[in-house]
Structure formats: structure tokens, C-alpha cells
Amino acid sequence: MRTDGVLDPHDPAFSGLGLELDGPVEVRGQLQVTGDDEYLWRGSVHGAVVGECRRCLSEVRAPVDLTVDAAVFSADPDAADDPDFYPLPARTNTIDIADVVREELALAAPGALMLCRETCAGLCPTCGADLNAGPCQCGSPAEPV
Ligand SMILES: [Zn+2]
């Protein structure tokens, strides 16, 4: 079963991640029945996130390209506490891929890696001046964090 679709960036599944999605998230994948009330999803996730450069705090937009090898959904109550499974209500025929996307985004932590550019000089730890604009006035040596 194909599960291509687009997720709303304001989907509540994405709240609390500490990053903001920039535009809709495109999801392409394949859902397979692997057992009684058990499904395997694999696919890819494309989108973009907006966050702060971790050196100079300016706004950065970063692409998100994730590949999900195997996300297993199970309605088996025994699997409910197993972190390897996404819980599924019994006898459902809808599967919420947003949960998988949320999980993958949290693991990939794109916000933690964001830089406005590779050579960003960051902010002066002493006076807080943006060192990309040139040396600051306080005379501290410019050292990237
Ligand atoms: Zn920066």
C-alpha cells in the first residue's frame, strides 16, 4: 500500500520538538502487512525546518531528508510498552505516519546541527557582538564556539 502524502507543519504531532517546520512535510512510503495487526512502514520524509544558528543565533532554514528503513506499527497490547513499536489502536485502518516523522525528526535533531554557514564566526562570548560583521570592540580573541 502506497502512503504518499503531505503533512501539515502545524500537525500537533510536531509540537514540542524544539524546532519549527518550514512548510508542509512530504512523505513517500510503502506500508506492508507483516502480521496480525502489525504493519511495517518504510519510506522517506522531505521538508525543511527553521531554527537558530547555534553560533550566531540568526535564522537558518535547513532541509530535512530522512529515510526510514523500518517503522513497525503494532496493535498487540504486549508491544505497547516496547519502544521499537508504534502503538496502534485495535482494528484500525488508519496509520498515522506523523508519529514516525516526529520520532525521526527528534532523532535527527536538525536544530542541534544548524549553522548559518560552515564558517560562521558566532557571537563574541564577552560582549555578544556578531563576529561575522568583523572584530568586536571589546578586544576578546575571536574564537568560534
Ligand atoms: Zn551563524
Ligand SMILES: [Zn+2]
Ligand atoms: Zn567582544
